[in-house]
Amino acid sequence: xxxxxxxxxxxxxxxxxxxxxxxxxxxxxxxxxxxxxxxxxxxxxxxxxxxxxxxxxxxxxxxxxxxxxxxxxxxxxxxxxxxxxxxxxxxxxxxxxxxxxxxxxxxxxxxxxxxxxxxxxx
Ligand code: HEC
Numbered sequence: 001x002x003x004x005x006x007x008x009x010x011x012x013x014x015x016x017x018x019x020x021x022x023x024x025x026x027x028x029x030x031x032x033x034x035x036x037x038x039x040x041x042x043x044x045x046x047x048x049x050x051x052x053x054x055x056x057x058x059x060x061x062x063x064x065x066x067x068x069x070x071x072x073x074x075x076x077x078x079x080x081x082x083x084x085x086x087x088x089x090x091x092x093x094x095x096x097x098x099x100x101x102x103x104x105x106x107x108x109x110x111x112x113x114x115x116x117x118x119x120x121x122x
Pocket of ligand 1: 047050052053061062080085090091092093095097099113116
């Protein structure tokens, strides 16, 4: 094979690989972004959750993804966690306590907990 022809084939292969990567990144990212809690977005920022929690890594409190994994399949998870955020407390994830949130609107709190529990757990 001549050198020129083989270089053209290399370029074609490289282009195909790049397109495949681009399609995958767009598709995979698009799919994830819908499910993953955006902790920088409302209401997690508005109610101060973002200063202690992130979607995928531990900060002061556990990652929302780890919370979803821990309570997966538990029918009482929403009720339990709404009460926990409302009243605060420690001892489930470590000695660090979550402060109580007595003024958080009920609807917003339930919605946040449902979104946390719907996180993909990997
Ligand atoms: C000052 C830091 C802080 C803030 C602000 C905070 N959290 Fe937490 N959160 C924690 C800590 C620490 C824990 C672990 C408590 C434990 O081990 O029992 C926790 C635990 C949790 C849990 C799991 C509870 C359990 O018993 O498994 C949920 C759900 C949660 N937080 C949601 C929220 C939401 C929603 C907000 C905002 C309204 C919020 N947190 C604000 C620190 C915080």
